[in-house]
Amino acid sequence: MTSLSGQSEAPSKLKLSWAHLLPPAWEKKVQDWLEEDCPSFDWGGYVVGEDVKQAKLWCKSRGVLAGVPFFDEVFKRLDCQVKWNFEEGQLLAEGGSPKVHVATVKGPARKILLGERVALNTLARCSGVATASQDFLSTARAAGYKGIVAGTRKTTPGFRIVEKYGMLVGGVDAHRYDLSSMVMLKDNHIWSTGSIPAAVSAARSACGFSMRIDVEVQSLEEAQQAIEAGADVVMLDNMVGQELVNNAKSLKEQFAQKHRFLIESSGGIDVRNIGSGQHVDDSIDIISTSSIHQSTKHVDFSLKLLPAPAEASSTGV
Numbered sequence: 001m002t003s004l005s006g007q008s009e010a011p012s013k014l015k016l017s018w019a020h021l022l023p024p025a026w027e028k029k030v031q032d033w034l035e036e037d038c039p040s041f042d043w044g045g046y047v048v049g050e051d052v053k054q055a056k057l058w059c060k061s062r063g064v065l066a067g068v069p070f071f072d073e074v075f076k077r078l079d080c081q082v083k084w085n086f087e088e089g090q091l092l093a094e095g096g097s098p099k100v101h102v103a104t105v106k107g108p109a110r111k112i113l114l115g116e117r118v119a120l121n122t123l124a125r126c127s128g129v130a131t132a133s134q135d136f137l138s139t140a141r142a143a144g145y146k147g148i149v150a151g152t153r154k155t156t157p158g159f160r161i162v163e164k165y166g167m168l169v170g171g172v173d174a175h176r177y178d179l180s181s182m183v184m185l186k187d188n189h190i191w192s193t194g195s196i197p198a199a200v201s202a203a204r205s206a207c208g209f210s211m212r213i214d215v216e217v218q219s220l221e222e223a224q225q226a227i228e229a230g231a232d233v234v235m236l237d238n239m240v241g242q243e244l245v246n247n248a249k250s251l252k253e254q255f256a257q258k259h260r261f262l263i264e265s266s267g268g269i270d271v272r273n274i275g276s277g278q279h280v281d282d283s284i285d286i287i288s289t290s291s292i293h294q295s296t297k298h299v300d301f302s303l304k305l306l307p308a309p310a311e312a313s314s315t316g317v
Contacts, residue, residue, distance in 0.1 A: 018088060018169050019069040026161055030073045033118045045110035055112050055305045057103040059092040063299030064134050065102065066169035067126030070162060074119040080107025089130075089169050092299075102301070109305065116303050125159070126166040127299035132292040133170025136271050140287065145280045147287065150175035152266075154290040163293045175288055176214075183213040185231075190215075196222060200229035214264065220247045227255050233286070238267035240278050248283035264288055 059065075068088040075082050084103045086092065092100050105112055129151075137149050150173040155163045164174045176182040183203045185196075193199040196215060203213050214233035215226040223234045234251065236244055248263045255261065262285040269279055270291035279287055 018165065021168065022069060022161070022165070026069075027073050027077075029158075029161065030070060030077060030118075033122070034074065034077065034115065037118050038114060042110070042114060045114055048109040048113060050108040050110055052107065053109040053112060053305050053308075055105045055116075055303050056101055057105065058302045058304065059100045059102045059299065060098070060302060061300035062091070062093045062131070063127045064130040064170055065090050065092055065127055066130035066166045067123040067162060070122045070126065070165075071103075071119045074115040074122070075105055075107065075112075078107065078111035078115045080105055080111055080115065082106075091134075105303065112303070112305065120301050120303060122162055124298040124301050126162050126169075127301075128296045129163050129166030129293045130170035131299060132271075132296045133167045133172045136274065136289065136292050137171050139271050139275045140280070143275055143277050143280050145274070145284075145287065146282065147285050148173050150286055150288045151292050152288055152290040153178070154294055167292060170292070172292065173286075183207050183211050184216070184235075185213065186216045187218070196225040197229040200226065200231055204230060216266075220250065223247065223251055224254070227251065227259050227261050230259075231261060233262045233264050235264040235266050235288070239265065240268075240273070244279060245281045245283070248281060252283045262286055 065086055065088055068084065072082050082103055082105050086100075086102055092102060133149075133151065140149055151164070151167040152175055153160075160177070164177060167174050176184065185199045185203060190196055190199050193202060196217070200213055200215060207213070212232040213230070214235055215229075215231040216235045216237050217223045217226055218237060223236065226234050236247055239247060244265060248265075251261075251263060263283060264286040265279045265284050266288040269287060269289040273279065274287065274289075
């Protein structure tokens with residue numbers, strides 16, 4: 001099994017679940033989604049009524065199954081039950097399988113259809129992010145990269161928890177979850193403050209020892225300033241190829257015995273250029289990318305009600 005940071009896990013007796021990471025109030029978001037999708041009358045639900053039915057969840061494209069807690073919560077709130085045939089994190093429809101029976105939903109027909117679109121949209125998006133994350137990580141490892149792969153904060157407003165969750169299921173690090181998770185000083189912070197040392201000093205005076213400070217830099221000289229000022233992470237932004245590798249190695253050689261810091265590579269990184277080795281070197285500790293969750297292809301799921309069984313004739317024939 002792969003750990004949340006993309007590293008191999010040691011054997012454990014504990015049954016770990018990504019769902020255990022979710023905060024106490026995440027279920028409230030599901031209620032908001034349902035209310036958004038049906039703000040007044042449910043015309044279609046009126047047609048089908050409340051007879052108890054079953055529906056099969058089908059996966060019709062290759063993908064990593066992710067978003068199970070969200071799917072479950074949708075139908076839990078609608079008095080339906082879900083039985084899964086696969087575990088979260090498993091790869092579905094690999095090898096060109098036309099479709100895979102992933103789960104069965106049982107409950108009143110009206111309520112199954114009431115939750116159908118919300119549940120499918122969430123599962124499709126989360127699984128798409130997980131699939132892109134796993135593919136990126138696998139490509140990076142095949143190219144020889146041994147460090148951390150992380151997804152950025154360029155997520156969809158109101159849907160961040162689903163997209164960050166998908167990254168974790170896909171095996172990559174979620175980087176910072178929000179503005180409170182880590183101090184990141186980008187170009188605008190530095191320009192507003194006047195200098196990298198001034199920005200780092202001001203940040204440290206507020207966040208104290210318990211928060212890491214990540215500084216975005218555009219050159220080797222700026223990276224040197226950030227490290228000397230006390231940055232915990234130095235992000236070499238939009239550097240590629242030999243320039244990136246040379247700068248990363250130079251910084252490690254210059255400061256390894258003086259300061260503790262991590263080097264991050266970011267900016268325009270996707271599965272194509274990571275596969276070509278443009279950002280691969282042992283001196284680079286972190287590769288952060290938004291390609292695993294922006295413009296990511298959804299996994300194709302559908303939910304189909306099973307037809308009612310044919311009634312026996314009154315004559316018994």
